Amino acid sequence: MISRIDLRGSTSDPRDLLPRAEFDVEDALEKVRPICEDVRHRGVAALIEITERFDGVRLASTRVPQQEITDALTTLDPKVRAALEETIRRVRIVHRAQRRTDHTTQVVPGGTVTERWVPMDRVGLYVPGGLAVYPSSVVMNVVPAQEAGVAGIAVTSPPQKDFAGKVHPAVLAACALLGVTEVYAVGGAQAVAMFAYGTEECAPVNLVTGPGNIYVAAAKRLLKGRIGIDAEAGPTEILVLADDTADAGEVAADLISQAEHDPMAASVLVTDSVALAEAVEAALVEQVARTKHRERVTTALGGRQSAVVLVDDLTQGLAVANAYAAEHLEIQTRDAAAVAARVRNAGAVFVGRYAPVSLGDYAAGSNHVLPTAGCACHSSGLSVQSFLRGIHVVDYSKQALAEVAAHVVTLADAEDLPGHGDAVRARFDWTVPNT
Structure with missing residues (x-):
């Protein structure tokens, strides 16, 4: 129903080995x-x-x-x-x-920049x-x-x-x-x-x-x-990072919850526990058989984008999770909060067994419009900031400009843009000296 990828002992870049949906x-x-x-x-x-x-x-x-x-x-x-x-x-x-x-910053007396x-x-x-x-x-x-x-x-x-x-x-x-x-x-x-x-x-x-x-x-x-x-949102995805303390039934349910979105949805389990991997695989068979959208879920779980990934330990597991940069990342391990604090790349992180992705989809208070396809390594989810533009407002007095004018002219000349320097000179009755 779901494939396995064994990364134990591997020193290769996980990005070249992890499952991804085809989304051209x-x-x-x-x-x-x-x-x-x-x-x-x-x-x-x-x-x-x-x-x-x-x-x-x-x-x-x-x-x-x-x-x-x-x-x-x-x-x-x-x-x-x-x-x-x-x-x-x-x-x-x-x-x-x-x-x-x-926010207004006074750069020098008479010179401010406001964001x-x-x-x-x-x-x-x-x-x-x-x-x-x-x-x-x-x-x-x-x-x-x-x-x-x-x-x-x-x-x-x-x-x-x-x-x-x-x-x-x-x-x-x-x-x-x-x-x-x-x-x-x-x-x-x-x-x-x-x-x-x-x-x-x-x-x-x-x-x-x-x-x-x-x-x-x-x-x-x-x-x-x-x-x-x-x-550019791609198919939805979940990565669960889990150790032998995780409940296999709950992990399987979380993988299915994303798989029911779309046949191209990605459900990935990363674990250092072979016993958990086997228990989750068995739980998936049982739970998929009785889920409403089992055809869609079966296609998603059986696709190249989904897998159970075996790692040596949680350190490697974190490296894999950060390389994958999941839209949704669940941490189901001992001391899950400490492990979550080490995550660098994820659209949203869900800590422990009582913070499933479904909570974030609806009522955690977080946003569920999140980066997919590994874009969480450079992009963020939707927020208030998404709808704002930062404008720098520069306000300098004559004296403040005069104090830095020579540096402006020097840099303009260095870049072979003499008109930039002339624009500063034009504001004074004297010639700005070269430095």
């Missing part, structure tokens, strides 16, 4: 390019035709009427509403604490809607944007054939709970193009965030520069 964004670029160009030139008409072709839905308009959003909240299961409200409350607590304040934090003017938030529905992703995208102070927030999600061609009502209800009134029934690469170029119904945005399929990722890559993006 470059190949998908040529497929999304004509879609994006069509949206650019024909706007809503193109979106309607493309949506009918790919989603089997004929839209009258891409914009979701306000009444549909209101009705979705009215008819929402009270238990789901209570769960969403608690998720919003916790996520808002965490993200409100991430707010930045302007000013300015929110994006307008953002487009993508909420996927393929094999599963994700009202939780509405929360994870919208709350940090709101806490950053973004004035214009637009959400888009694919229309659902099973719901009369409308956005899933749970997604609309989450928007209503958050006070989001601008929602579009558009998915895929065409949604990213809509946000990038704008249409008759949707004004263009500065930034697009949120996970999606390979075509969404390809459109983000294609249009990056015209818009900012959070990341």
Whole structure:
């Protein structure tokens, strides 16, 4: 059901040996390019035709009427509403604490540099809607944007054939709970193009965030520069670092929880315990047989992206985990907090048996829009910072400039940019001496 990789005694770079899903964004670029160009030139008409072709839905308009959003909240299961409200409350607590304040540094008397934090003017938030529905992703995208102070927030999600061609009502209800009134029934690469170029119904945005399929990722890559993006999200992934103290049934359940997202989802166990590895493999067989999405889970666990990885000890295990740079990293070991403190690369770290990834997906307060495919070694998950721009405000008096002018001229000459030096000289009645 799941393969094994034995790294015991290996001195090779783990990155060359660890399992990864095949996710060729470059190949998908040529497929999304004509879609994006069509949206650019024909706007809503193109979106309607493309949506009918790919989603089997004929839209009258891409914009979701306000009444549909209101009705979705009215008819929402009270238990789901209570769960969403608690998720919003916790996520808002965490993200409100991430707010930045302007800071002014006096470099010299009369010379200051202020770091000013300015929110994006307008953002487009993508909420996927393929094999599963994700009202939780509405929360994870919208709350940090709101806490950053973004004035214009637009959400888009694919229309659902099973719901009369409308956005899933749970997604609309989450928007209503958050006070989001601008929602579009558009998915895929065409949604990213809509946000990038704008249409008759949707004004263009500065930034697009949120996970999606390979075509969404390809459109983000294609249009990056015209818009900012959070990341090119690939298939979801979990890595569990565990020793012989871990519960095999719980580890197996956590691996399955990620595998049920998508047939390309990655579930990886790294352990120095052969006994645990064998117990987890047995537990997977038992649990997969009774899980709802067993076909999807079986494909994911049996794919090249999933494996049980054997290591010599936890030191090697940590090296493997840091090399893999998982979207979700669980630590199920003795003194899990101390082990977690040694993690360098991960989208989010879950410490101990009572912090499963499922908690972070919904109600830990953390964000679940996280870097995948090893990008956690250089990228972060979605946060308030994602929606802010740092602007340096330089304020120097005449005297403060005069004191450093000679150095500016010297560096300008060293770089063969004399006009830079002349721009300083022009502010004084005397010649700035060469140094």
